Amino acid sequence: KNKDSVILRNLPKNHLSHYDLNQLTVSSTPLENKEEVLILTPMSKFLPEYWDNLNRLTYDHSLISLGFILPRTEDGNVALRKLEIAIKATQGNPVTKFKKITVLRQDSNSLESQLEKDRHAFSVQKPRRALMALARNSLVFTTISPSTSWVLWLDSDIIETPHSVIQEMAAHDKPVLSANVYQRFYNEESKKNDIRPYDFNNWVESEEGLKLASTLGEDEIVVEGYAEMATYRPLMAHFYDHNGDKNTEMALDGVGGGAVLVKADVHRDGAMFPSFPFYHLIETEGFARMAKRLGYEVFGLPNYLVYHYNE
């Protein structure tokens, strides 16, 4: 598509906004084209490291809007108080100030326990991820504007990304592009700081995965990363090569939500996070399937790492 200027006319006095979606650019050089980016984060906990990382992004903050959605739980209350203090500091500083920040409070319920062992139990994946899907949909569909070119999904516990993550990921010019989510830890064996894979939702479909899906009832789902359901899918987490080119791309069929850059048109065309089984997939994995159904390609960057908090 050849799109060259964002807004035709904007007449706030008449309360009329006029946008030509065809003139909205979404390019591999978004900063040069002053493309607007919307960073979206579902947030059950507030981590200062996440906020510091956000503040340090080198993409022009006046082109970045932020959107958060928090659960109606006590965890959500705590996170909200911390988030509001952080926002005040950031928006009060001309160096870090973002274009616009929207904070939503979920209207639906959330799981009570957010302990890692509880939220990762196989049995809770379907209800937990269905609720996450609804939260993500409410967030994206009430914050995306006609002038948004890119949406960056960034989980609240992604505490370290390259500071130019937006520019570097956009340079690949992909409709949907997922970074590889790793985790730093202290390796007791080698007695050294080390890294290990964290997110297994970035995957390539396998024969076995398809065969497994075909045996399921209409309302059953496949969730990746559980011994109960061996899919033998190639997982991007395992494709990381320390010496490899960080720009290496691989086509994916499922994505996680940790750090995913999406062209806003993909969401605008209707790509949402299914809260119901969609081809036996839900939430971010179902989103990837839906983006493909809408005619878009989905990719990952196995050697481009971002880091998840270590609880």
Next chain:
Amino acid sequence: KNKDSVILRNLPKNHLSHYDLNQLTVSSTPLENKEEVLILTPMSKFLPEYWDNLNRLTYDHSLISLGFILPRTEDGNVALRKLEIAIKATQGNPVTKFKKITVLRQDSNSLESQLEKDRHAFSVQKPRRALMALARNSLVFTTISPSTSWVLWLDSDIIETPHSVIQEMAAHDKPVLSANVYQRFYNEESKKNDIRPYDFNNWVESEEGLKLASTLGEDEIVVEGYAEMATYRPLMAHFYDHNGDKNTEMALDGVGGGAVLVKADVHRDGAMFPSFPFYHLIETEGFARMAKRLGYEVFGLPNYLVYHYNE
């Protein structure tokens, strides 16, 4: 849900908007609760009768936002010029002025011929309605805001509705509710002005419809109202009773897009218009299926008529 006030805090100086979705009301008395309504219209032609009808709506215009999406065709150019003139007059008049108006220009292609015989040909239904689905998704997902309680889908050729259509339809308190789209015509036989059914996309699924769908390939669709595909589905158009209660409700499985009132939460949860076959349905009919998949009920008002333009 118990929702009682819209916005917790709104601090534009900090560029921070804070919304508690649980406090957004969506009730059977929307005017009393000052609930915001978003009226959405895909528009390939501008009809003065449509605009007059809109201006006459008795719902508080300061609570109504309008959103339009126009195709990038010569038809679209013509409609845009007329729409802009109409908007100027309406927004310049404190009696008719709406809260906010957003006009989008589609980024995707459209069918060339908009003649009724061409756009109703069986063979063009799939591509035509897939494009309409994308246009509807772009429109709703870039205009819905965290303060929107209701979305009224109103086609540009619906030239006559009751003036209190928003209040009257909202009073039913349904997640998705479709009016019955009829057409006025001069009956040559009786030599009188008469009415006849126009939109056959409001239907109840039938055994035959399901059986037919089960014989189709994954990418094939059922479109209602074509002899090529007899579904024997009960059509709401045929349930109109001139002497009946205009508040009679009937559960539906498919809806058309003529005049449909949707609780904004349904779209926020992710209900979109599939441009790909979703349970062998697309566009508005697929939307009804998706709303049901998301756990919402879909209804129609067989005796509540709105009128389609007669070309």
